[in-house]
Amino acid sequence: MSSSSLAWQEVATTQEQRPTLPRSGHCAARLPPSHSSDVIIFGGYTEDDQKKREACNDAWTFSLESKSWTTVQYSGDLIPRVRLASQCVVVDNKLWVIGGWDPGHKQDGGDILSDVWTLDLNTYAWTEIKLQGESLEAISRFQAVAVGQKIFIHTHRSLQDILILDTATSPPTLTKQPVTGSNTPSSRGLHSLTAIGNKLWLYGGAPKSGSMLGDLWALDLSTLEWREIRDGEKPHVRCSQAAAAVGDELVMFGGAYYRDDGPGLAPLGDLWTFDTNDSERGWKELQTAAQPTPRNAGIMVAVDGVLVLQGGWLAFQETYDDTWILDYDST
Structure with a gap:
């Protein structure tokens, strides 16, 4: 693949084709191939024309064919509470939504959530899921990925173990599985976790205190052993980046890091790829003919080699409602 042939294309450029308000901190998943979108x-922080930000609990679907977004009309009266910094994945024909943060309205810090919901993608009816096994502690700014019918959850508490939610049991079962090996990722949030082959690939994030992180780790799902990848060129440290898998490649866009010239976050608009079959090659920065504005807390989903990027924000200045696609050919 030649990076010189890559070009982001902005789509859904009219208000009728976009979600109602700009948003950041939302979660996203690819829909089943049988779906019309x-x-x-789902969710996130929306921002209106007066710069007022509110957490939400609406959902929107995007069609590559029409290059537009459509609001989801829920059926029934049961709906999860508003949230951001949650995670969602699709298993079979259901969207699973896990945890997150409801910031509230009284500047009291709001609530970190520990609930689990499913949205039936045929009827758009919500169901709150009661788990057996481990209790899910309140979590936000974590990561979750689906592999088959299991959901792997990595939080700031995941130092010597990882949470596994088995959706195939009735009721679904949450277990805390010890990881093996003498070295594991340090405590962090706002990182990325991407499933490729039989491994989960973790990059970067922000610890509760201290410097931003720029390390890359692979968790072998057959042994649950973490291995840090140290070879080759590395991207700048960052958190809240958007990441997706295209074939055997991990692709990452944007994020933010602590400014060198004062307090606050500096946004990133770079695009990187990592070939998981050739870790010695290391990361490679890709140049594109056009690119979205630098940002963090947006979403990026891969659909048959096409990357869909939506939303995000320039910290405490602007929230975005744009949508970009990138035809990424990994062959």
């Missing part, structure tokens, strides 16, 4: 987003 390709990507679904």
